[in-house]
Amino acid sequence: MHRTAVKKVVLENVLDANDALAQANREKFDQSGTYVINMMSSPGAGKTALLERALERLRGKLRLGVLEGDVQTTLDADRLARFHIPLVQVNTDPGFGGECHLDANMVRSGLAELPLEDIDILVIENVGNLVCPAEFRVGENVRVMVYSITEGEEKPLKYPLMFRSADLVLVNKIDLLEYLDFDLEQFLGYLKAVNPAAPHILTSARTGEGVEEFCSWLERRTAYPPASG
Amino acid sequence: MHELSIAESIVRVACNHADERRVTRVHVKLGHLRQVVPSALAFSFGLVAEGTGVEGAELEMEEVPAAGICRRCGEESQLEGFPLVCRTCGGFDLEIIRGEELLVEFLELEEA
Numbered sequence A: 001m002h003r004t005a006v007k008k009v010v011l012e013n014v015l016d017a018n019d020a021l022a023q024a025n026r027e028k029f030d031q032s033g034t035y036v037i038n039m040m041s042s043p044g045a046g047k048t049a050l051l052e053r054a055l056e057r058l059r060g061k062l063r064l065g066v067l068e069g070d071v072q073t074t075l076d077a078d079r080l081a082r083f084h085i086p087l088v089q090v091n092t093d094p095g096f097g098g099e100c101h102l103d104a105n106m107v108r109s110g111l112a113e114l115p116l117e118d119i120d121i122l123v124i125e126n127v128g129n130l131v132c133p134a135e136f137r138v139g140e141n142v143r144v145m146v147y148s149i150t151e152g153e154e155k156p157l158k159y160p161l162m163f164r165s166a167d168l169v170l171v172n173k174i175d176l177l178e179y180l181d182f183d184l185e186q187f188l189g190y191l192k193a194v195n196p197a198a199p200h201i202l203t204s205a206r207t208g209e210g211v212e213e214f215c216s217w218l219e220r221r222t223a224y225p226p227a228s229g
Numbered sequence B: 001m002h003e004l005s006i007a008e009s010i011v012r013v014a015c016n017h018a019d020e021r022r023v024t025r026v027h028v029k030l031g032h033l034r035q036v037v038p039s040a041l042a043f044s045f046g047l048v049a050e051g052t053g054v055e056g057a058e059l060e061m062e063e064v065p066a067a068g069i070c071r072r073c074g075e076e077s078q079l080e081g082f083p084l085v086c087r088t089c090g091g092f093d094l095e096i097i098r099g100e101e102l103l104v105e106f107l108e109l110e111e112a
């Protein structure tokens, strides 16, 4: 039997399905008036510790929630218990050595367990990875990237995908600046080169530097109707 | 692994468009800025396609080099690596016009 092949034009973006789910998540967040931060970083950049510092400061002013997607740096129960905030953990480890990012569907699966109506700011802690999370929108209002100065100056040029997608860059572990061979001006130049629009804040979870400024930035963002995009 | 999720999405798109026929080829466009490793994607595709209507299909990958238009001088540049920089004036503020593709362009289906 002779079979011939036929060509069928598709022209569909591979990430369309994810983007549609992200949009659905976003509509849910908008309905409940929840402002959503997608927090991204490389592994070990210290975003969990920084997040804890921010939670300490924002507690009582804003109602917070956390969707935890980073199996490596999970805020453990003891560390989090003192905050008394809604927290849900999303499994990103379904095999193949672990998932490298959260996608919109994983976030959707976690939302059922969160009282969104009672949350002003939901922080989604993404998996520590400098490539993949940038590709997958999850319905967030903003992307905050945590970068540690221990990673060197050149990462913005090597991983522009993520640096370009960030709305704010927290330059973390800045207390180590005097001990490291890290050229801050050069780094900031590279950052500006790939993402001229993104502001940055110098932070340290250890000393608390910049945490206040980060929180003010968040409070300003939530004081207005959420920006689109 | 980034490529695994992308492979899953490609297989899903292909299955949705297969009209219940066997898929023999899936042609995708991969922009260089997506930082997809073709060999890893091909491998992942093979794994994910198993047991679906796309099993055994060839994944044909067309890589698209990056290009941008400089917001400072208005010239177009091919972007062959990082940093993304205007070849005319050295500016870094570029509007990307190619290289961000991640697209299933067409399928080849077996005639029913």
Ligand SMILES: [Zn+2]
Binding pocket: B070, B071, B072, B073, B074, B075, B086, B087, B088, B089, B090, B091
């Ligand atoms: Zn130029």
